[in-house]
Amino acid sequence: MANALPSQAEGRALTDGSRFRMLDTIAGALLRHLPATLAILGCILLWQLVVWGFSVPTFMAPGPVDVIKAFGENAGVLWTNFWPTLMEAVLGFIFGNVIAVLLAVWFVYSPLAERAFYPIAVIIKSIPIIALAPILVLLVGNGIAPKIIIAGLICFFPTLVNMVQGLKSASPAMLDLMRILSASNSEIFWKVRLPGSLPFLFAALKIAATSSVMGAIVAEWIGSSYGLGALIIEATYNFRSPLLYATVVIAASLAVVLFFAVSYAESKIVRWKPTTDH
Amino acid sequence: MLETLNRASQAQAGNSAVSVKNLHIRFGADDSGFTALSDVSVEIPAGSLVTMLGPSGCGKSTLLRTVADLVHITDGSVSVHGQTPRKAREGRDFAFVFQEATLLPWRNVIDNVRLPLLVGKREAGATYADPEELLALVGLKGREKAMPHELSGGQRQRVAIARALVTRPRILLMDEPFGALDEITRDKLNEELLRLWQETGTTILFVTHSIPEAVFLGQHVLMLAAHPGRVKEFMKVDLPYPRSLAMRDTVEFIQVTAHLRKLLGEC
Numbered sequence: 001m002a003n004a005l006p007s008q009a010e011g012r013a014l015t016d017g018s019r020f021r022m023l024d025t026i027a028g029a030l031l032r033h034l035p036a037t038l039a040i041l042g043c044i045l046l047w048q049l050v051v052w053g054f055s056v057p058t059f060m061a062p063g064p065v066d067v068i069k070a071f072g073e074n075a076g077v078l079w080t081n082f083w084p085t086l087m088e089a090v091l092g093f094i095f096g097n098v099i100a101v102l103l104a105v106w107f108v109y110s111p112l113a114e115r116a117f118y119p120i121a122v123i124i125k126s127i128p129i130i131a132l133a134p135i136l137v138l139l140v141g142n143g144i145a146p147k148i149i150i151a152g153l154i155c156f157f158p159t160l161v162n163m164v165q166g167l168k169s170a171s172p173a174m175l176d177l178m179r180i181l182s183a184s185n186s187e188i189f190w191k192v193r194l195p196g197s198l199p200f201l202f203a204a205l206k207i208a209a210t211s212s213v214m215g216a217i218v219a220e221w222i223g224s225s226y227g228l229g230a231l232i233i234e235a236t237y238n239f240r241s242p243l244l245y246a247t248v249v250i251a252a253s254l255a256v257v258l259f260f261a262v263s264y265a266e267s268k269i270v271r272w273k274p275t276t277d278h
Numbered sequence: 279m280l281e282t283l284n285r286a287s288q289a290q291a292g293n294s295a296v297s298v299k300n301l302h303i304r305f306g307a308d309d310s311g312f313t314a315l316s317d318v319s320v321e322i323p324a325g326s327l328v329t330m331l332g333p334s335g336c337g338k339s340t341l342l343r344t345v346a347d348l349v350h351i352t353d354g355s356v357s358v359h360g361q362t363p364r365k366a367r368e369g370r371d372f373a374f375v376f377q378e379a380t381l382l383p384w385r386n387v388i389d390n391v392r393l394p395l396l397v398g399k400r401e402a403g404a405t406y407a408d409p410e411e412l413l414a415l416v417g418l419k420g421r422e423k424a425m426p427h428e429l430s431g432g433q434r435q436r437v438a439i440a441r442a443l444v445t446r447p448r449i450l451l452m453d454e455p456f457g458a459l460d461e462i463t464r465d466k467l468n469e470e471l472l473r474l475w476q477e478t479g480t481t482i483l484f485v486t487h488s489i490p491e492a493v494f495l496g497q498h499v500l501m502l503a504a505h506p507g508r509v510k511e512f513m514k515v516d517l518p519y520p521r522s523l524a525m526r527d528t529v530e531f532i533q534v535t536a537h538l539r540k541l542l543g544e545c
Contacts (some may be wrong), residue, residue, distance in 0.1 A: 023383045101305075136314065171380065173376045174345075174382075176343075176348055177374065177380050181393070181398045182399055183398050184398075187398070192382065272383045272384040273383065273424055273425075273427040274383050274427070
């Protein structure tokens with residue numbers, strides 16, 4: 001009975017057409033993000049004022065206006081260098097996470113494998129990624145491969161750790177229940193362990209989404225002739241600061257877009273909340 | 279003479295849902311391990327409602343879990359309708375209700391109730407209960423599509439009971455199923471469990487910490503003593519069914535609880 005009122009109200013909103021509801025959502029979202037939007041605009045304004053007020057030379061720190069102009073002047077260069085970085089980041093994201101998830105599944109079913117290979121994963125993780133880049137260039141050449149590997153490596157470790165934890169998060173009572181139902185190992189995996197690990201997996205994927213872009217850019221610093229990373233190096237050496245800033249903005253936007261893509265997928269796939277029984 | 283005795287004991291065995299003989303359960307290695315149950319023998323009559331009571335560490339949960347084939351038998355025997363616990367598990371002879379509802383949070387209520395029909399070996403020709411009817415039976419009609427996090431603790435436990443009944447088990451094993459609930463919810467579920475028991479004729483083995491709960495529900499109370507776990511007393515509760523909550527204020531009820539409380543003090 002308590003549910004009757006809200007559901008009726010919802011029904012009426014639906015019959016009035018979804019247009020109003022959409023407007024409502026947009027207005028609501030704007031209102032909710034208003035403080036953040038104002039703060040960001042304030043920072044940009046302050047930046048421009050400082051650059052003007054202290055007459056900072058453009059090569060040292062360009063103002064927002066210079067950066068916006070750089071976007072227009074260098075649209076072609078930015079565009080052609082954006083695609084390779086996007087490809088590397090996305091492919092690295094996919095490979096790194098797929099390998100991490102498969103390894104986590106293996107670790108959960110084979111404690112021996114976990115004891116043998118977990119330390120190796122930690123050792124690989126502890127090598128600074130920037131030191132690994134030249135080694136990989138020597139190993140696999142200067143193509144797209146070392147960039148994908150580095151973007152993948154950077155995603156790999158958080159996903160491995162979270163996925164192992166997620167697959168082990170099934171409660172002992174839940175596993176007892178499955179045993180009483182005479183469930184097979186694969187039934188336990190598909191019906192209990194894997195769905196239960198999804199919140200853990202997505203927490204890692206959100207980290208991986210932003211760090212894969214970082215991995216790709218760092219890899220492009222080592223003797224690459226294309227990509228946002230290469231553009232950053234080139235713009236720095238030639239004192240083309242507005243272009244440098246524009247590249248950084250593009251790189252950051254790419255990371256943000258990937259992050260929200262993963263968040264969106266999460267909101268579509270994980271539509272439940274864990275229940276606490278006590 | 280011998281033949282009649284045999285027949286009598288067979289009839290006895292056929293009449294008991296669970297038969298435990300000289301059961302010993304030890305956990306861990308020989309010297310560092312500990313004895314959870316020592317020489318436990320008890321017959322649970324088919325169709326009865328037996329509550330198990332005892333201090334912490336008396337092994338009442340272990341006994342229940344042994345019947346459910348979750349604990350390895352060290353010595354002695356457990357037979358469930360004449361079969362080993364393993365065979366009984368594979369034949370879906372019993373179902374288990376835990377203290378936690380153990381619902382899968384990503385499945386809605388009706389899909390959680392259906393879970394036993396989707397996993398494990400399903401015997402051909404076995405008849406299962408209708409999940410929707412069961413939800414109605416536990417008072418959750420209309421909540422089929424609700425997600426577990428939208429339910430209260432008591433409602434989640436009702437779903438767990440419906441899920442347990444979906445395979446039409448002959449025995450229902452319940453390990454402190456209402457232990458985490460508030461008293462009002464608990465009272466209500468106790469009354470409904472009695473109604474369910476009388477409607478379905480299922481044998482129920484019910485572990486609890488609460489003396490009033492044990493007496494209110496139980497046809498028999500199995501009292502275990504601790505260190506090591508052993509049978510202290512297996513007593514019949516001489517209170518008529520149907521029982522109502524008001525019965526708990528009668529002299530007869532209080533006499534039984536007082537007796538059990540005294541026994542518990544000796545354990």
